[in-house]
Amino acid sequence: MMFPSLFISSFRQYFFAIISFTILWCAFAFLFAQIENKRSSDDELFEYQFYKLETAKNIDTIFLGDSSLGNAINAKLWSKLSGDKTLNLALTGVYGYEGAYVMMLNALSKNIRPKKILLFFEPQQMLGNISYAAFTKSHVDLDPEIPFLQKLFLYWKMNMNSETLGTKFSSLIKKTAVQKQEIDFASDYMKQKKSKREENKFDDLRPSKTAKDLNPEKFIYLKKISELCKNNNINCAYVHGTIINDTCKKLKAFTKTGEKFIRETGLKFVSNNFYCTSDIDMGDSASHIHPDMKDVYTERYFKLLNNF
Numbered sequence: 001m002m003f004p005s006l007f008i009s010s011f012r013q014y015f016f017a018i019i020s021f022t023i024l025w026c027a028f029a030f031l032f033a034q035i036e037n038k039r040s041s042d043d044e045l046f047e048y049q050f051y052k053l054e055t056a057k058n059i060d061t062i063f064l065g066d067s068s069l070g071n072a073i074n075a076k077l078w079s080k081l082s083g084d085k086t087l088n089l090a091l092t093g094v095y096g097y098e099g100a101y102v103m104m105l106n107a108l109s110k111n112i113r114p115k116k117i118l119l120f121f122e123p124q125q126m127l128g129n130i131s132y133a134a135f136t137k138s139h140v141d142l143d144p145e146i147p148f149l150q151k152l153f154l155y156w157k158m159n160m161n162s163e164t165l166g167t168k169f170s171s172l173i174k175k176t177a178v179q180k181q182e183i184d185f186a187s188d189y190m191k192q193k194k195s196k197r198e199e200n201k202f203d204d205l206r207p208s209k210t211a212k213d214l215n216p217e218k219f220i221y222l223k224k225i226s227e228l229c230k231n232n233n234i235n236c237a238y239v240h241g242t243i244i245n246d247t248c249k250k251l252k253a254f255t256k257t258g259e260k261f262i263r264e265t266g267l268k269f270v271s272n273n274f275y276c277t278s279d280i281d282m283g284d285s286a287s288h289i290h291p292d293m294k295d296v297y298t299e300r301y302f303k304l305l306n307n308f
Helices: 002-036 041-052 067-072 075-082 096-109 148-159 162-174 216-231 245-264 291-305
Strands: 061-065 086-088 116-121 235-240 268-270
Touching (some): 061 067, 061 075, 061 096, 067 291, 075 086, 096 116, 096 216, 116 216, 216 235, 245 268
Parallel strands (some): 061 086, 061 116, 116 235, 235 268
């Protein structure tokens, strides 16, 4: 008679364990949903750019890149200068080359086939590790090379680490919103913080970088972009975005090697001699052209890239 009793006891423990786990999971899911509502500027910008393609038609030129692109290129002015309908889909440096790849996949999935795609990143993008941010914040099914379980792992890795959870829980407990930069629809990018050009001074105290600091894996997604360009008969090129002179000098030692890696991906690299920029032309960051100078730099880059 002991067997049924043990069985019933074990069943109850198992049953209550399942119920407890389910309640905890539901509570966690609800709490995390509240935290997720506190989206960053990077998140909102990604969604703004990602879904801009929903209504895009007859696009001739697409710019893909980081914040140096978003602050330097006026797509409306470029369209006027070139006579080609142009989209600026700039993200932030958080998304890296991988973000540009996801944006390109998004465009192709909507049967958008521009004549040109111009990749525009400030040189420091060649450093650091691969970023999976774009894959965890988009319709990652666009990339058939990433298995479903790996996508779940990437989401977990990006959102369930101690640093991210700590920030989100702290924000929730303190009831403080994540600081955001407003998206300025007039300039088609995040609005800059106010600054006076003549007062801008950026000091880069970091040590100089060498070719050893480059991460060859960073160029994998440039290679993927190059292959998409070739397979879809799109003319694609890469150009450096702007960065202050002080930082630019410290990057020279690895920039040439990085440019070699870019060419090896199959992309055309377009050299320019004005991406190293004086402080007075910059806005709220060492790689953000001041809003007053955006049209000036749009025209400079147009003269450089229009005939490639």
